[in-house]
Amino acid sequence: MSEEKSLNFLEEIIEEDLKSGKYQSIVTRFPPEPNGYLHIGHAKSICLNFGLSLKYGGYTNLRFDDTNPTTEETEYVESIKEDVKWLGFQWKHELYASDYFEKLYGFAVKLIEKGLAYVDDLSAEEIASLKGTPTEGGKDSPFRNRSIEENLQLFNDMRAGKYKDGEKVLRAKIDMQNPNMHMRDPIMYRIKHAHHHRTGDNWCIYPMYDFAHGQSDSIENITHSLCTLEFIPHRELYDWFIENLEIFPSHQYEFARGNISYTVMSKRKLLQLVQERHVESWDDPRMPTISALRRRGYTPEAIRDFCDRIGIAKRENLIDVGLLEFCVREHLNKIALRRMVVFDPLKIVITNYEEKMGEVEMLKGEDNPEDPNSDSREIPFSKELFIEREDFMENPPKKYFRLFPGSMVRLKYAYIIRCDEVIKDESGNVIELRCTYFPESKSGSDTSGINVKGTLHWVSATNNITAEVRLYDRLFKVENPAAEEGDFKSYINPDSLQVVQTVYAEPALKNAAINERYQFLRKGYFTLDNKDTYHRLVFNRTVTLKDAWAKEQKKG
Secondary structure (H helix, E strand, O other): OOOOOOOOHHHHHHHHHHHOOOOOOOEEEEOOOOOOOOEHHHHHHHHHHHHHHHHOOOEEEEEEOOOOOOOOOHHHHHHHHHHHHHOOOOOOOEEEHHHHHHHHHHHHHHHHHOOOEEEEOOOHHHHHHOOOOOOOOOOOOOOOOOOHHHHHHHHHHHHHOOOOOOOOEEEEOOOOOOOOHHHOOOEEEEEOOOOEOOOEOOOOEEEOHHHHHHHHHHHOOOOEEEEEHHHHHHHHHHHHHHHHHOOOOOEEEEEOOOEEOOOOOOHHHHHHHHHOOOOOOOOOOOOOEHHHHHHHOOOHHHHHHHHHHHOOOOOOOEEOHHHHHHHHHHHHHHHOEEEOEEOOEEEEEEOOOOOOOOOOEEEEEEOOOOOOOOOEEEEEEOOEEEEEHHHEOOOOOOOOOOEOOOOEEEEOOOOEEEEEEEEEOOOOOEEEEEEEEEHHHOOOOOOOOOOOOOEEOOEEOOOOEEEEEEEEOOOEOOOOHHHOOOOHHHHEOOOOEEEEEEEEEOHHHHHOOOOOOEEEOOOEEEEEOOOOOOOOOEEEEEEOOOOHHHHHHHHO
Protein backbone atom coordinates (compact mmCIF):
# COMPACT_ATOMS: atom_id res chain seq x y z
CA MET A 1 0.00 0.00 0.00
CA SER A 2 1.46 3.39 -1.00
CA GLU A 3 2.03 6.05 1.63
CA GLU A 4 -0.53 8.82 1.75
CA LYS A 5 0.88 12.07 0.43
CA SER A 6 1.56 14.56 3.21
CA LEU A 7 -0.32 17.86 3.25
CA ASN A 8 1.35 21.05 2.10
CA PHE A 9 1.23 24.05 4.44
CA LEU A 10 -1.78 25.58 2.68
CA GLU A 11 -3.76 22.35 2.95
CA GLU A 12 -2.92 22.24 6.67
CA ILE A 13 -4.25 25.81 7.09
CA ILE A 14 -7.45 25.04 5.16
CA GLU A 15 -8.12 21.81 7.04
CA GLU A 16 -7.70 23.63 10.36
CA ASP A 17 -10.02 26.46 9.20
CA LEU A 18 -12.72 23.96 8.20
CA LYS A 19 -12.27 21.86 11.32
CA SER A 20 -12.56 24.89 13.62
CA GLY A 21 -15.70 26.07 11.82
CA LYS A 22 -14.07 29.32 10.70
CA TYR A 23 -15.43 28.55 7.20
CA GLN A 24 -18.07 26.09 6.05
CA SER A 25 -16.40 25.84 2.63
CA ILE A 26 -13.51 27.55 0.90
CA VAL A 27 -13.50 30.03 -1.96
CA THR A 28 -10.34 30.80 -3.95
CA ARG A 29 -9.68 32.94 -7.00
CA PHE A 30 -7.22 33.08 -9.87
CA PRO A 31 -6.68 36.83 -10.53
CA PRO A 32 -4.49 37.44 -13.62
CA GLU A 33 -3.90 40.90 -15.05
CA PRO A 34 -4.83 40.74 -18.77
CA ASN A 35 -1.59 42.39 -19.92
CA GLY A 36 0.08 39.36 -21.49
CA TYR A 37 -0.12 35.62 -21.98
CA LEU A 38 -0.04 33.19 -19.08
CA HIS A 39 3.13 31.14 -18.56
CA ILE A 40 4.08 27.91 -16.78
CA GLY A 41 4.43 29.83 -13.48
CA HIS A 42 0.76 30.82 -13.74
CA ALA A 43 -0.07 27.16 -14.40
CA LYS A 44 1.21 26.41 -10.89
CA SER A 45 -1.09 29.08 -9.43
CA ILE A 46 -4.04 27.83 -11.52
CA CYS A 47 -3.51 24.22 -10.40
CA LEU A 48 -3.15 25.36 -6.78
CA ASN A 49 -6.26 27.57 -6.60
CA PHE A 50 -8.55 25.27 -8.55
CA GLY A 51 -7.02 22.12 -7.03
CA LEU A 52 -7.63 23.27 -3.43
CA SER A 53 -11.24 24.26 -4.05
CA LEU A 54 -11.90 20.93 -5.80
CA LYS A 55 -10.27 18.97 -2.99
CA TYR A 56 -12.18 20.74 -0.23
CA GLY A 57 -15.56 21.10 -1.94
CA GLY A 58 -15.42 24.86 -2.59
CA TYR A 59 -15.15 26.82 -5.80
CA THR A 60 -12.79 29.18 -7.65
CA ASN A 61 -13.51 32.47 -9.37
CA LEU A 62 -11.63 33.69 -12.43
CA ARG A 63 -11.16 37.40 -11.80
CA PHE A 64 -9.34 39.69 -14.20
CA ASP A 65 -7.34 42.36 -12.40
CA ASP A 66 -8.08 44.98 -15.06
CA THR A 67 -7.25 48.20 -13.22
CA ASN A 68 -4.61 49.49 -15.66
CA PRO A 69 -6.30 50.46 -18.95
CA THR A 70 -3.08 51.29 -20.80
CA THR A 71 -1.64 47.75 -20.75
CA GLU A 72 -4.71 45.52 -20.91
CA GLU A 73 -6.42 44.02 -23.94
CA THR A 74 -9.40 41.77 -24.68
CA GLU A 75 -7.01 39.49 -26.66
CA TYR A 76 -5.25 38.64 -23.39
CA VAL A 77 -8.56 38.02 -21.60
CA GLU A 78 -9.59 35.46 -24.23
CA SER A 79 -6.20 33.73 -24.23
CA ILE A 80 -6.27 33.42 -20.42
CA LYS A 81 -9.73 31.84 -20.48
CA GLU A 82 -8.61 29.38 -23.15
CA ASP A 83 -5.51 28.44 -21.13
CA VAL A 84 -7.43 27.78 -17.91
CA LYS A 85 -9.97 25.59 -19.74
CA TRP A 86 -7.23 23.74 -21.62
CA LEU A 87 -5.52 22.91 -18.32
CA GLY A 88 -8.76 21.19 -17.32
CA PHE A 89 -10.39 23.65 -14.94
CA GLN A 90 -13.69 25.51 -14.88
CA TRP A 91 -14.33 28.63 -12.79
CA LYS A 92 -17.65 29.32 -11.05
CA HIS A 93 -17.82 33.08 -11.75
CA GLU A 94 -16.04 35.09 -14.42
CA LEU A 95 -15.41 38.46 -12.79
CA TYR A 96 -13.44 41.65 -13.38
CA ALA A 97 -11.99 44.16 -10.94
CA SER A 98 -13.68 46.72 -13.21
CA ASP A 99 -17.03 45.21 -12.12
CA TYR A 100 -16.30 46.78 -8.73
CA PHE A 101 -15.18 50.26 -9.80
CA GLU A 102 -18.26 51.93 -8.30
CA LYS A 103 -18.04 49.91 -5.10
CA LEU A 104 -14.30 50.57 -4.76
CA TYR A 105 -14.94 54.27 -5.24
CA GLY A 106 -17.45 54.04 -2.39
CA PHE A 107 -14.87 52.29 -0.21
CA ALA A 108 -12.40 55.12 -0.90
CA VAL A 109 -15.04 57.72 0.06
CA LYS A 110 -15.64 55.80 3.31
CA LEU A 111 -11.93 55.97 4.20
CA ILE A 112 -11.88 59.72 3.44
CA GLU A 113 -14.90 60.17 5.72
CA LYS A 114 -13.06 58.30 8.48
CA GLY A 115 -10.05 60.60 8.07
CA LEU A 116 -7.99 57.73 6.68
CA ALA A 117 -7.39 58.97 3.10
CA TYR A 118 -6.46 62.28 1.50
CA VAL A 119 -5.92 63.84 -1.91
CA ASP A 120 -2.28 64.70 -2.59
CA ASP A 121 -1.11 67.26 -5.20
CA LEU A 122 2.54 66.14 -5.13
CA SER A 123 4.06 64.62 -8.27
CA ALA A 124 5.16 60.99 -8.35
CA GLU A 125 8.78 62.11 -8.00
CA GLU A 126 7.99 64.33 -4.99
CA ILE A 127 6.02 61.54 -3.29
CA ALA A 128 8.95 59.14 -3.82
CA SER A 129 11.43 61.67 -2.40
CA LEU A 130 9.42 61.92 0.85
CA LYS A 131 8.91 58.14 1.18
CA GLY A 132 12.16 57.57 3.09
CA THR A 133 14.23 54.37 2.97
CA PRO A 134 13.88 50.94 4.60
CA THR A 135 16.07 52.26 7.44
CA GLU A 136 14.82 55.87 7.60
CA GLY A 137 11.26 57.11 8.06
CA GLY A 138 9.47 59.23 5.52
CA LYS A 139 8.10 62.77 5.70
CA ASP A 140 4.47 63.88 5.66
CA SER A 141 3.09 65.44 2.51
CA PRO A 142 2.12 69.13 2.95
CA PHE A 143 -1.38 68.09 1.81
CA ARG A 144 -1.77 65.32 4.40
CA ASN A 145 -3.92 67.35 6.77
CA ARG A 146 -6.56 68.60 4.38
CA SER A 147 -10.05 68.54 5.85
CA ILE A 148 -12.40 65.65 5.20
CA GLU A 149 -14.74 68.00 3.28
CA GLU A 150 -11.96 69.27 1.02
CA ASN A 151 -10.73 65.72 0.33
CA LEU A 152 -14.25 64.57 -0.56
CA GLN A 153 -14.68 67.49 -2.97
CA LEU A 154 -11.27 67.01 -4.58
CA PHE A 155 -11.78 63.26 -4.98
CA ASN A 156 -15.16 63.90 -6.58
CA ASP A 157 -13.50 66.42 -8.94
CA MET A 158 -10.83 63.84 -9.81
CA ARG A 159 -13.57 61.42 -10.84
CA ALA A 160 -15.34 64.16 -12.81
CA GLY A 161 -12.24 64.65 -14.98
CA LYS A 162 -11.26 68.10 -13.79
CA TYR A 163 -7.57 67.26 -13.52
CA LYS A 164 -4.88 65.96 -15.85
CA ASP A 165 -2.98 62.67 -15.50
CA GLY A 166 -0.60 62.84 -12.54
CA GLU A 167 -2.02 66.09 -11.22
CA LYS A 168 -3.50 64.51 -8.09
CA VAL A 169 -3.65 61.12 -6.36
CA LEU A 170 -5.63 59.68 -3.46
CA ARG A 171 -3.44 58.26 -0.67
CA ALA A 172 -4.23 56.21 2.41
CA LYS A 173 -3.40 58.06 5.63
CA ILE A 174 -1.45 55.51 7.66
CA ASP A 175 2.06 56.14 9.02
CA MET A 176 5.04 57.68 7.22
CA GLN A 177 7.34 56.19 9.90
CA ASN A 178 6.13 52.61 9.48
CA PRO A 179 9.07 50.20 8.93
CA ASN A 180 7.06 48.62 6.10
CA MET A 181 7.46 50.97 3.12
CA HIS A 182 4.09 49.82 1.73
CA MET A 183 2.38 51.33 4.78
CA ARG A 184 3.78 54.84 4.25
CA ASP A 185 0.64 56.47 2.90
CA PRO A 186 0.32 54.29 -0.23
CA ILE A 187 -1.44 55.61 -3.32
CA MET A 188 -4.99 54.28 -3.70
CA TYR A 189 -6.12 56.05 -6.89
CA ARG A 190 -4.37 57.74 -9.80
CA ILE A 191 -5.75 59.75 -12.73
CA LYS A 192 -5.52 58.06 -16.16
CA HIS A 193 -7.46 59.47 -19.07
CA ALA A 194 -7.35 56.22 -21.02
CA HIS A 195 -9.91 54.00 -22.72
CA HIS A 196 -10.65 50.84 -20.73
CA HIS A 197 -11.30 47.55 -22.56
CA ARG A 198 -14.59 47.06 -20.66
CA THR A 199 -15.73 50.34 -19.10
CA GLY A 200 -14.76 52.49 -22.07
CA ASP A 201 -14.39 56.15 -21.07
CA ASN A 202 -16.66 56.01 -18.00
CA TRP A 203 -13.72 56.39 -15.63
CA CYS A 204 -10.63 58.56 -15.60
CA ILE A 205 -9.45 57.47 -12.13
CA TYR A 206 -8.32 53.92 -11.50
CA PRO A 207 -7.58 52.07 -8.24
CA MET A 208 -4.07 50.78 -7.56
CA TYR A 209 -3.54 47.03 -7.25
CA ASP A 210 -3.12 47.15 -3.46
CA PHE A 211 -6.45 48.91 -3.04
CA ALA A 212 -8.42 46.90 -5.59
CA HIS A 213 -7.13 43.42 -4.81
CA GLY A 214 -8.03 42.83 -1.19
CA GLN A 215 -11.37 44.59 -1.53
CA SER A 216 -12.26 42.51 -4.61
CA ASP A 217 -11.39 39.39 -2.58
CA SER A 218 -13.66 40.61 0.19
CA ILE A 219 -16.57 41.42 -2.14
CA GLU A 220 -16.37 37.84 -3.47
CA ASN A 221 -16.03 36.31 0.03
CA ILE A 222 -12.68 34.77 -0.89
CA THR A 223 -11.55 32.77 2.12
CA HIS A 224 -7.96 32.03 1.05
CA SER A 225 -6.26 34.59 -1.19
CA LEU A 226 -3.12 32.87 -2.52
CA CYS A 227 -0.24 35.04 -3.74
CA THR A 228 3.43 34.55 -4.52
CA LEU A 229 6.15 35.49 -2.02
CA GLU A 230 6.80 38.99 -3.34
CA PHE A 231 3.41 39.98 -1.90
CA ILE A 232 4.44 39.27 1.72
CA PRO A 233 5.19 43.00 2.39
CA HIS A 234 1.76 43.86 0.94
CA ARG A 235 -0.15 41.65 3.41
CA GLU A 236 -0.10 44.26 6.21
CA LEU A 237 -1.75 46.80 3.90
CA TYR A 238 -4.20 44.16 2.61
CA ASP A 239 -5.34 43.59 6.20
CA TRP A 240 -5.38 47.33 7.05
CA PHE A 241 -7.82 48.19 4.26
CA ILE A 242 -10.18 45.30 5.11
CA GLU A 243 -10.11 46.08 8.83
CA ASN A 244 -10.78 49.80 8.41
CA LEU A 245 -13.52 49.24 5.83
CA GLU A 246 -15.09 46.64 8.16
CA ILE A 247 -15.78 44.20 5.32
CA PHE A 248 -15.52 40.41 4.89
CA PRO A 249 -12.10 39.40 6.27
CA SER A 250 -10.41 37.69 3.33
CA HIS A 251 -6.87 36.65 4.22
CA GLN A 252 -3.73 36.49 2.08
CA TYR A 253 -1.33 33.52 2.08
CA GLU A 254 1.95 33.38 0.18
CA PHE A 255 3.75 30.55 -1.63
CA ALA A 256 6.90 30.36 -3.77
CA ARG A 257 6.51 31.03 -7.48
CA GLY A 258 7.63 28.37 -9.97
CA ASN A 259 10.84 29.64 -11.56
CA ILE A 260 12.14 27.21 -14.19
CA SER A 261 15.69 26.81 -15.50
CA TYR A 262 16.75 27.80 -19.03
CA THR A 263 13.97 30.33 -19.46
CA VAL A 264 12.69 33.65 -18.13
CA MET A 265 9.33 34.12 -16.44
CA SER A 266 9.02 37.91 -16.28
CA LYS A 267 6.19 39.18 -18.52
CA ARG A 268 8.31 42.25 -19.26
CA LYS A 269 11.21 40.10 -20.48
CA LEU A 270 8.90 37.81 -22.45
CA LEU A 271 7.36 40.88 -24.11
CA GLN A 272 10.88 42.02 -25.07
CA LEU A 273 11.57 38.67 -26.73
CA VAL A 274 8.39 39.05 -28.80
CA GLN A 275 8.76 42.74 -29.67
CA GLU A 276 12.42 42.40 -30.65
CA ARG A 277 11.64 39.31 -32.79
CA HIS A 278 13.91 36.91 -30.90
CA VAL A 279 10.88 34.64 -31.07
CA GLU A 280 8.03 34.56 -33.55
CA SER A 281 5.18 35.35 -31.13
CA TRP A 282 3.80 34.79 -27.62
CA ASP A 283 3.01 31.21 -28.64
CA ASP A 284 6.38 30.48 -30.23
CA PRO A 285 7.02 26.88 -29.02
CA ARG A 286 10.28 27.96 -27.31
CA MET A 287 8.40 30.34 -24.99
CA PRO A 288 7.25 29.27 -21.49
CA THR A 289 3.70 30.53 -22.13
CA ILE A 290 0.88 28.01 -21.82
CA SER A 291 -0.22 28.73 -25.40
CA ALA A 292 3.36 28.03 -26.57
CA LEU A 293 3.55 24.77 -24.62
CA ARG A 294 0.20 23.76 -26.12
CA ARG A 295 1.47 24.53 -29.63
CA ARG A 296 4.64 22.57 -28.94
CA GLY A 297 2.59 19.50 -28.00
CA TYR A 298 2.74 19.50 -24.20
CA THR A 299 -0.36 17.97 -22.63
CA PRO A 300 -2.44 19.47 -19.80
CA GLU A 301 -2.04 16.19 -17.92
CA ALA A 302 1.75 16.51 -18.02
CA ILE A 303 1.67 20.13 -16.83
CA ARG A 304 -0.71 19.27 -13.96
CA ASP A 305 1.57 16.36 -13.00
CA PHE A 306 4.58 18.71 -13.04
CA CYS A 307 2.80 21.25 -10.80
CA ASP A 308 1.87 18.44 -8.41
CA ARG A 309 5.43 17.09 -8.29
CA ILE A 310 7.10 20.44 -7.56
CA GLY A 311 4.65 20.99 -4.70
CA ILE A 312 4.01 24.15 -2.72
CA ALA A 313 6.97 25.73 -0.95
CA LYS A 314 7.62 28.79 1.20
CA ARG A 315 11.04 29.50 -0.33
CA GLU A 316 11.96 30.53 -3.86
CA ASN A 317 13.94 27.97 -5.82
CA LEU A 318 14.91 27.26 -9.41
CA ILE A 319 13.11 24.20 -10.72
CA ASP A 320 14.93 22.06 -13.28
CA VAL A 321 13.14 22.21 -16.63
CA GLY A 322 14.24 18.58 -17.00
CA LEU A 323 11.50 17.63 -14.53
CA LEU A 324 8.87 19.27 -16.75
CA GLU A 325 10.27 17.43 -19.78
CA PHE A 326 10.24 14.16 -17.81
CA CYS A 327 6.54 14.62 -17.00
CA VAL A 328 5.83 15.33 -20.68
CA ARG A 329 7.76 12.24 -21.85
CA GLU A 330 6.06 10.04 -19.29
CA HIS A 331 2.57 11.03 -20.45
CA LEU A 332 3.37 11.06 -24.17
CA ASN A 333 4.85 7.55 -23.94
CA LYS A 334 1.41 6.34 -22.86
CA ILE A 335 -0.65 8.16 -25.49
CA ALA A 336 1.53 8.95 -28.52
CA LEU A 337 0.92 7.10 -31.80
CA ARG A 338 4.10 5.52 -33.19
CA ARG A 339 5.14 6.50 -36.69
CA MET A 340 8.30 6.10 -38.81
CA VAL A 341 9.86 9.25 -40.28
CA VAL A 342 13.26 9.60 -41.98
CA PHE A 343 14.92 12.99 -41.66
CA ASP A 344 18.14 12.54 -43.70
CA PRO A 345 17.49 9.77 -46.25
CA LEU A 346 19.91 7.18 -47.60
CA LYS A 347 18.42 4.92 -50.24
CA ILE A 348 18.46 1.14 -49.87
CA VAL A 349 17.70 -1.17 -52.79
CA ILE A 350 16.74 -4.73 -51.82
CA THR A 351 18.08 -6.62 -54.80
CA ASN A 352 16.27 -9.91 -54.18
CA TYR A 353 12.86 -8.40 -53.39
CA GLU A 354 10.35 -9.00 -56.20
CA GLU A 355 7.51 -6.49 -56.49
CA LYS A 356 4.39 -7.78 -58.19
CA MET A 357 2.76 -5.49 -60.71
CA GLY A 358 0.11 -3.31 -59.08
CA GLU A 359 0.59 -4.87 -55.63
CA VAL A 360 2.09 -3.33 -52.51
CA GLU A 361 3.10 -5.44 -49.54
CA MET A 362 1.46 -3.97 -46.46
CA LEU A 363 3.02 -4.69 -43.08
CA LYS A 364 1.39 -4.23 -39.69
CA GLY A 365 2.70 -1.77 -37.10
CA GLU A 366 1.44 -1.14 -33.58
CA ASP A 367 0.02 2.32 -32.97
CA ASN A 368 1.16 2.27 -29.34
CA PRO A 369 2.73 -0.77 -27.63
CA GLU A 370 2.11 0.90 -24.23
CA ASP A 371 -1.66 0.89 -24.81
CA PRO A 372 -3.28 -2.57 -24.93
CA ASN A 373 -6.37 -1.05 -26.58
CA SER A 374 -4.52 0.73 -29.39
CA ASP A 375 -4.98 -0.25 -33.04
CA SER A 376 -2.40 -1.12 -35.63
CA ARG A 377 -1.77 0.59 -38.94
CA GLU A 378 -0.61 -0.61 -42.34
CA ILE A 379 2.84 0.34 -43.61
CA PRO A 380 3.81 -0.10 -47.27
CA PHE A 381 7.03 -2.04 -47.92
CA SER A 382 8.92 -1.83 -51.22
CA LYS A 383 12.11 -2.75 -53.05
CA GLU A 384 13.49 0.74 -52.51
CA LEU A 385 13.54 2.20 -48.99
CA PHE A 386 14.95 5.16 -47.13
CA ILE A 387 16.86 4.78 -43.86
CA GLU A 388 18.60 7.49 -41.85
CA ARG A 389 22.02 8.35 -43.24
CA GLU A 390 23.41 8.23 -39.69
CA ASP A 391 22.38 4.55 -39.47
CA PHE A 392 25.14 3.51 -41.89
CA MET A 393 28.93 3.60 -41.46
CA GLU A 394 31.40 2.26 -43.96
CA ASN A 395 34.11 1.78 -41.32
CA PRO A 396 32.30 1.39 -37.99
CA PRO A 397 33.84 1.18 -34.52
CA LYS A 398 33.40 -1.91 -32.35
CA LYS A 399 29.93 -2.53 -30.93
CA TYR A 400 28.29 -0.61 -33.77
CA PHE A 401 24.98 -2.39 -34.30
CA ARG A 402 23.57 -0.48 -37.23
CA LEU A 403 24.29 -1.03 -40.91
CA PHE A 404 27.77 -1.44 -42.44
CA PRO A 405 29.15 -3.58 -45.29
CA GLY A 406 28.42 -7.22 -44.53
CA SER A 407 26.29 -6.52 -41.43
CA MET A 408 22.69 -7.47 -40.82
CA VAL A 409 19.95 -5.44 -39.10
CA ARG A 410 16.22 -5.73 -38.68
CA LEU A 411 13.94 -3.21 -40.32
CA LYS A 412 11.23 -2.33 -37.79
CA TYR A 413 7.97 -4.26 -38.40
CA ALA A 414 9.60 -5.84 -41.50
CA TYR A 415 12.54 -8.08 -42.37
CA ILE A 416 16.20 -8.65 -41.62
CA ILE A 417 18.49 -7.27 -44.33
CA ARG A 418 22.20 -7.59 -45.10
CA CYS A 419 24.30 -4.81 -46.64
CA ASP A 420 26.07 -6.26 -49.71
CA GLU A 421 27.29 -3.30 -51.74
CA VAL A 422 27.95 0.43 -51.25
CA ILE A 423 27.31 2.74 -54.22
CA LYS A 424 29.12 6.09 -54.30
CA ASP A 425 29.01 9.14 -56.54
CA GLU A 426 32.00 10.71 -58.32
CA SER A 427 32.97 12.60 -55.17
CA GLY A 428 33.05 9.45 -53.07
CA ASN A 429 29.80 10.14 -51.22
CA VAL A 430 27.62 7.13 -50.36
CA ILE A 431 24.37 7.47 -52.34
CA GLU A 432 22.88 3.97 -52.20
CA LEU A 433 23.17 0.61 -50.45
CA ARG A 434 22.44 -2.67 -52.18
CA CYS A 435 21.02 -5.18 -49.73
CA THR A 436 19.58 -8.68 -49.49
CA TYR A 437 16.50 -9.45 -47.41
CA PHE A 438 15.52 -12.74 -45.79
CA PRO A 439 11.84 -13.51 -46.55
CA GLU A 440 11.49 -15.93 -43.63
CA SER A 441 12.58 -13.23 -41.14
CA LYS A 442 9.31 -11.24 -41.27
CA SER A 443 8.41 -9.60 -37.93
CA GLY A 444 5.81 -11.59 -36.04
CA SER A 445 6.51 -14.82 -37.95
CA ASP A 446 10.31 -15.04 -38.03
CA THR A 447 11.60 -18.57 -38.74
CA SER A 448 15.01 -17.51 -40.04
CA GLY A 449 16.97 -18.30 -36.89
CA ILE A 450 19.08 -15.19 -37.55
CA ASN A 451 19.89 -13.04 -34.52
CA VAL A 452 20.65 -9.34 -34.98
CA LYS A 453 21.26 -6.60 -32.43
CA GLY A 454 20.23 -3.53 -34.42
CA THR A 455 16.74 -2.40 -35.46
CA LEU A 456 16.29 0.53 -37.84
CA HIS A 457 13.26 2.59 -38.80
CA TRP A 458 12.62 3.22 -42.49
CA VAL A 459 10.04 4.39 -45.02
CA SER A 460 9.25 3.25 -48.52
CA ALA A 461 11.09 5.35 -51.10
CA THR A 462 8.18 5.01 -53.52
CA ASN A 463 5.20 5.20 -51.16
CA ASN A 464 5.60 7.98 -48.58
CA ILE A 465 4.53 11.50 -47.75
CA THR A 466 6.70 14.55 -47.05
CA ALA A 467 6.50 17.07 -44.21
CA GLU A 468 8.47 19.81 -42.47
CA VAL A 469 9.76 19.31 -38.93
CA ARG A 470 10.85 21.95 -36.45
CA LEU A 471 13.31 20.82 -33.82
CA TYR A 472 12.87 23.02 -30.76
CA ASP A 473 15.36 23.18 -27.92
CA ARG A 474 15.85 25.32 -24.83
CA LEU A 475 15.68 29.04 -25.55
CA PHE A 476 18.67 29.93 -23.36
CA LYS A 477 22.16 28.46 -23.03
CA VAL A 478 22.46 29.13 -19.29
CA GLU A 479 20.44 27.81 -16.38
CA ASN A 480 19.27 31.14 -14.98
CA PRO A 481 19.54 33.85 -17.68
CA ALA A 482 17.76 36.47 -15.55
CA ALA A 483 20.49 36.17 -12.88
CA GLU A 484 23.45 36.48 -15.27
CA GLU A 485 25.41 39.69 -15.83
CA GLY A 486 24.44 41.98 -18.69
CA ASP A 487 21.55 41.66 -21.09
CA PHE A 488 19.62 38.40 -20.56
CA LYS A 489 19.05 38.21 -24.33
CA SER A 490 22.77 37.69 -24.95
CA TYR A 491 22.35 34.19 -23.51
CA ILE A 492 19.81 33.05 -26.12
CA ASN A 493 20.63 29.61 -27.53
CA PRO A 494 21.37 30.06 -31.28
CA ASP A 495 20.36 26.42 -31.86
CA SER A 496 16.97 26.68 -30.14
CA LEU A 497 15.25 26.04 -33.48
CA GLN A 498 16.38 23.90 -36.39
CA VAL A 499 14.08 23.39 -39.38
CA VAL A 500 14.21 20.28 -41.54
CA GLN A 501 12.18 21.36 -44.55
CA THR A 502 11.61 17.90 -46.04
CA VAL A 503 11.34 14.63 -44.15
CA TYR A 504 9.89 11.37 -45.47
CA ALA A 505 7.11 9.72 -43.49
CA GLU A 506 4.99 6.62 -43.69
CA PRO A 507 1.62 7.39 -45.35
CA ALA A 508 -0.37 6.92 -42.10
CA LEU A 509 0.77 10.42 -41.08
CA LYS A 510 -1.24 11.86 -43.97
CA ASN A 511 -4.27 11.76 -41.63
CA ALA A 512 -2.49 13.43 -38.70
CA ALA A 513 -4.74 15.54 -36.46
CA ILE A 514 -3.90 18.69 -34.50
CA ASN A 515 -4.77 17.20 -31.10
CA GLU A 516 -2.93 13.91 -31.61
CA ARG A 517 0.58 13.27 -30.31
CA TYR A 518 3.16 11.19 -32.16
CA GLN A 519 6.36 9.41 -31.36
CA PHE A 520 8.58 9.40 -34.43
CA LEU A 521 10.50 6.20 -33.76
CA ARG A 522 14.02 6.89 -32.46
CA LYS A 523 13.51 10.62 -33.10
CA GLY A 524 11.32 12.11 -30.40
CA TYR A 525 7.75 13.21 -29.71
CA PHE A 526 6.03 15.44 -32.22
CA THR A 527 2.72 17.18 -32.84
CA LEU A 528 1.20 19.03 -35.78
CA ASP A 529 1.79 22.77 -35.61
CA ASN A 530 -1.57 24.41 -34.93
CA LYS A 531 -0.77 27.57 -36.92
CA ASP A 532 1.22 26.63 -40.01
CA THR A 533 -0.28 23.28 -41.03
CA TYR A 534 -2.46 24.35 -43.94
CA HIS A 535 -0.83 23.76 -47.32
CA ARG A 536 1.64 21.18 -45.98
CA LEU A 537 2.23 19.14 -42.84
CA VAL A 538 4.41 20.88 -40.25
CA PHE A 539 5.40 18.99 -37.10
CA ASN A 540 6.88 20.50 -33.94
CA ARG A 541 9.18 18.45 -31.77
CA THR A 542 7.66 18.46 -28.31
CA VAL A 543 10.54 16.79 -26.53
CA THR A 544 13.36 14.36 -27.32
CA LEU A 545 13.04 10.66 -26.42
CA LYS A 546 15.73 11.00 -23.76
CA ASP A 547 17.25 13.87 -21.84
CA ALA A 548 19.97 14.59 -24.39
CA TRP A 549 20.66 18.01 -22.83
CA ALA A 550 21.82 16.50 -19.52
CA LYS A 551 24.24 14.25 -21.45
CA GLU A 552 25.65 17.26 -23.33
CA GLN A 553 26.15 19.19 -20.08
CA LYS A 554 28.10 16.28 -18.58
CA LYS A 555 30.35 16.20 -21.65
CA GLY A 556 31.02 19.90 -21.26
